[in-house]
Amino acid sequence: xEKLNFLTAGIPTKASDYTNAFDVLDSIGLDGLEVEFVHGxxxxxxxxEAILNRGNFLITHHGPYYINLNAxxxxxxxxxxxxxxxxxxxxxxxxxxxxxxxxxxYLGEDSSTVTKxxxxxxxxxxxxxxxxxxxxxxxPETTGKKSQWGTLDxxxxxxxNFKKVLPCIDFAHIHAREDGKFNTYNEFCHIxxxxxxxxxxxxxxxxxxxxxxxxxGAKGEKKHLIFEESDFNYKDLLKAMKKFDIKGVLVCExxxxxxxxxxxxxxxxxx
Numbered sequence: 001x002e003k004l005n006f007l008t009a010g011i012p013t014k015a016s017d018y019t020n021a022f023d024v025l026d027s028i029g030l031d032g033l034e035v036e037f038v039h040g041x042x043x044x045x046x047x048x049e050a051i052l053n054r055g056n057f058l059i060t061h062h063g064p065y066y067i068n069l070n071a072x073x074x075x076x077x078x079x080x081x082x083x084x085x086x087x088x089x090x091x092x093x094x095x096x097x098x099x100x101x102x103x104x105x106y107l108g109e110d111s112s113t114v115t116k117x118x119x120x121x122x123x124x125x126x127x128x129x130x131x132x133x134x135x136x137x138x139x140p141e142t143t144g145k146k147s148q149w150g151t152l153d154x155x156x157x158x159x160x161n162f163k164k165v166l167p168c169i170d171f172a173h174i175h176a177r178e179d180g181k182f183n184t185y186n187e188f189c190h191i192x193x194x195x196x197x198x199x200x201x202x203x204x205x206x207x208x209x210x211x212x213x214x215x216x217g218a219k220g221e222k223k224h225l226i227f228e229e230s231d232f233n234y235k236d237l238l239k240a241m242k243k244f245d246i247k248g249v250l251v252c253e254x255x256x257x258x259x260x261x262x263x264x265x266x267x268x269x270x271x
Contacts, residue, residue, distance in 0.1 A: 001205060001206055001207070001247035001248045001249075002247060003247055004207070004241060004246050004247060004248060004249075004250060004268065005031035005032060005058050005248070005249045005250070006030055006031050006249075006250055006252065006261050006262075006264055006265040006268070007030070007031055007032045007033050007034055007058060007059075007060065007249050007250070007251045007252070007261070008025070008030060008032075008033045008034070008251070008252060008257045008258050008261045009033070009034045009036060009062070009210070009212075009251050009252060009253040009257060010033060010034065010035075010036045010257060011024075011033060012024040012025060012028070012030075012033070012257055012258040013256070013257055013258065014258065017047070017050075018046075018047045018050040018051055019046070019050045021033060021050070022050075022054045022055065022057050024258070025057060025258070026057075028258055028261075028262055029262070029265070030258065030261055030262065030265065031057065031058055031249075031265075032054075032057040032058030032059050032060075032249070033057070033059060034059070034060045034061065034062050034100075034251045035051070035059055035060070035061045035062070035090075035094070035096070036062045037061060037062060037063055037064050037087060037090070038062075038064060038065055039064060039065075039066075040064050040066075040083075041063075041064065041083065041086035041087055041089075041090050043090070043094075048093070048094065051094045051095075052094065052095070058097050058249060059094060059095070059096045059097065060091075060096055060097050060098050060099065060100065060208060060249055060251060061087050061090060061091045061094075061096045061098075061099040061100070062087075062099070062100055062101065063083055063084055063087040063099060063100065063101030063102075064083045064087070064101075065102065066079075066080070066083065067080045067083050067084060067101050067102060067103065067104075068080050068103075068104050068105055069081065069084075069103050069104045069117070069118050069121040070103075070104035070105060070106070070107055070109070070114050070117055070118065070149060071107075072107060077121070080121075081121060081124060081125055083101075084099075084101060084125055084138075085125060085128055085129065087099045087101065088125075088129055088134050088136050088138065089132070089134065091134075091136040092134050092135070092136055096136060097136075097137065097208070097248075097249060098136055098137030098138070098139050098166075098168075098206075098208045098249075099136055099137070099138060099139060100139040100140070100141045100168035100208060100210075101139075101140060101141060102140075102141055102143055102148060102150065103118055103140040103141070103143075103149060103150060104117075104118055104148070104149040104150070105147055105148055105149060106147060106148070106149055111149070111151075111154060114149045114154075115149070115154050115157055115158060118140075118149065118158055119158055119161050122138070122158065122161070122162060122165060123161075125138070126138070126162055126164065126165070129164075135164070136164075137164060137165075137166060137206065137208065138162075138164055138165045138166075139165070139166055139167060139168035139208045140155050140158060140159075140165070140167065140168065141155075141167075141168040141169075141170050141173070141210065142155060142167060142168065142169055142170045142173050142174055142177075143170070143173055143177065143221075144170065144172070144173035144174075144176045144177050144214070144216070144220050144221025145177070145219060145220040145221050146177060146219055146220045147219070147220075148220075150173075151177070152167065152169065152174060152191060152194065152195075155167040156194070156195070156198045156199060159199055159203075160198065160199070166199060166202070166203050166206065166208070167195065167199075167203070167208075168208045168209065168210060169191065169195070169207075169208075169209045169210070170209065170210035170211070170253075171188070171191070171209065171210070171211050171232075171237055172210065172211055172212045172213070172214040172221075172224070172232055172253070173210070173214070173220075173221060174191065175214060175216070175232060176214045176215075176216030176220050176221040176222075177216075177220045177221065179216075179218075180216070180231070183231065183232065183233045183236075184233065184236055185236040185239055185240055188236055188237045188239075188240035188241075189240045189243065189244070191240075192204065192240055192241070192244045192246065193244075196244070204244055204245070204246055204247070205247045205248070206247070206248050207246045207247060207248030207249065207250075208248055208249050208251075209246075209248070209249070209250045209251065210250075210251050210252075210253055211232070211234060211237065211250060211251070211252055211253070211264070212224040212225070212227075212230075212232070212252060212253040212254040212260070213225035213226050213227045213228075213229055213230025213232050213254055213260070214230055214232055215230070224253050224254060224255055225254070225255070226254045226255055226256050226259070226260055227254060227260050227263060234263075234264060234267070235267060238264065238267055238268045238271065239271060241268070242268065242271045250264065252264055
């Protein structure tokens, strides 16, 4: 990647579907979007054609929400592995930069136990992906609820085991999960420094992140908000990203999608 690109989470609100989504992004001056496979990895030939004809816009994929690689039931675990693989396959088909997903829940187990299980799951995922010659970046996402596996340290530990796995850093999730911490310039720099120190320049030059306003409580994330209704300090985040010369994609998940994404890009370019 040559620069930091700003993407909307899903099609812009002013677009009817993918056939005009990229025209809307072009009119606003944004760089692409994240395709949201909320309930399953399915898309029509019309959607496929529209995405493939998007020009220079970047896309990423978000895997279905029904993924839990730590499921107790074997059939649910296998279905989760398949959903991750199907997301990777769709990314290869549509030319996505990378995929992300919420990987697992603790379900009463400790962090170390779940991390070991997820390393094994990702070995299986990557083995199949390599057999199918799938090369898309794989990005388990930092999660916002304390019941979910997915702290920054956990995902860094997982990523150390694989060449094609890096964290998707959701800064709003970290802020919510950590009771309102990680919301200052120095704290954002700490996150990026930890990323670089543990996973190298590749992680800073091939970045995939999420950001939004967020409401949170004792158990972590409650829901996404627009920036002006949230305490999330996006300006200091962007200053930290500028300092570290982050290259890749930053996906905005605020409810007003393109408005807050444009706010991010305009502020970043003003620095």
